[in-house]
Amino acid sequence: MPDTSHTAAPSADSTTRASVHRAPTLAERILSHAAGREVRAGDLVIVPVDRCMSHDSITPEVIDALQNDLGNAGPADPDLLVVVMDHVAPAATVATANAQARVRRWVAEQRIQRFYDVGCGVCHQVMLEEHLVQPGQIALGTDSHATSYGAIGAFGTGVGTRDMALALASGRTWLRVPETLRVNVRGGFHPGVSPKDLSLFLCGLLGLDGADYMAVEFHGLDWLDLDGRETLASMTTELGAKVGLIPPSGVVLERFAVPDWLLVDDAGAPHYARTLDVDLTALESQVSVPPEVDHVRPARDLGDIKVDQVFIGTCTNGRLTDLHAAAAILARQHLAPGVRMLVIPASHNVLQAAVADGTLATLLAAGATIGTPGCGPCIGRHLGVIGAGEVCLSTANRNFRGRMGDPEGLIYLASPETAAASALTGVITDPATLPNREV
């Protein structure tokens, strides 16, 4: 029902019924397992939820909905819920401080053990680092980038306040089984090109609604590290996707317990609504031009766009691999005059690792400013919002007008490599064009 079906009777589609005999897509496989019956795209299911995540920005309203609308003091099962303080952390205003104090009191009263306070990191990074979501599970987050959990083959999706409150009260949710867009990736990245470039390329190709209501399923990435998988899964939200899945392989098999039923066998030819082939060896650095994520152009075609602020961080690109990529470009160099650079590690663990291996020292020596692990200025509420006429080159995921401060500010989106190269030159720069560098 409330899940997005535009047709009156989605499960009555005869082609859908017939296709139950086909092998499932990864999304269909996970939802079939959860529903306890074979389901295919278009079917409506009510499924148990394995994990719920709510952050500081939305939890006060979730508490209101639970208490005022449903008459529940808290979640039916306190272990179901993870609460992370990341969106405005530490609090920037008296209003947010009061709202967060209320969340802390509620978490204590409800004996919610999985509470991650200021400085632990961005909710999605915490969820994956702490193994709070597992391959094959269904996880809801009060945040659109809950698609990140698809990096390990979990069905992660964003919901609003009321869906979260009902899932916490009942342990279940409604979902419409999505159609799947399959992306076959061939080859590897050129030096200086990384998963964010692939994500931005797909946004440019498919548009902001190119996978609306759909699952995106990536193949050919068995070699990719977990950080890169998280970037790809998270960014499927910018295509409108319900979930972005990478079949567990490689590093995910080493680090997570993957149930046998999840391991994908393509032999039965699942039905994909659309299949795309992408050759990474032909991919160059991409930049999303404001005010929409799908306005994407190769970095080298942009001309000299002067940058005031460079921001490296967020659930999209604030991980150790991202900081390493930036540090490799900025080592023994300094920011261009007039450029300020914010680096906000995606989690406390990322920050500690970057301290331990010298990455942070390299970035500091180059002139970067380091912020508290969390969302930073991505949503425009604290820690580096921009003014009218300012240009920010950001590794985040959205560049909508007013997203990051003054509506007259401009947000360009790019990879950490492009962000670092641009911080060095002061204009948006394709890292491949930097002289004498091994990037």
Place this chain on the structure above:
Amino acid sequence: MTIGGRVWKYGDNVDTDAIIAARYLNTSSEAELAAHAMQDLDPSFAGQVKPGDILVAGKNFGCGSSREHAPLALKACGVACIVAESYARIFYRNAINIGLPILECPEAARATLAGQTLEVELASGRIRNLDTGETYHAVAYPPFMLDLIAAGGLVPYTRAQLQQQAAR
């Protein structure tokens, strides 16, 4: 349920930051959300929108964040219904969940102009443009969704369902 109102018209990909910017999310006060609705896209909107008005837009309305504040802000400032070519998935779910009727009808969305008056019949999905006399058909809501809208959203609907079950 029939809704009639004056049209506010916007384009494609109206995002949740345009509908209600994150800098106003310190509150869940409906009045305050309503005061900033659509601010960055159309500063005149919040001051001039009247209860019962209808918002008409292009493709992928409500893309971006999962914030339920977005449909809440529009509902709180009096928007009675949205007609768009298509919606982003979380916005669609959130709008229905809070009891704000939204219809998908590309033909009506494209042909309708700002300031015209539309009449929307939710049960049948019929949309009439009272200025031009044109009639369009959106996909009709299934009965349970009509009940859900009539109940005021997912939570009151679920509560009523549970009460009915308990009474049996």
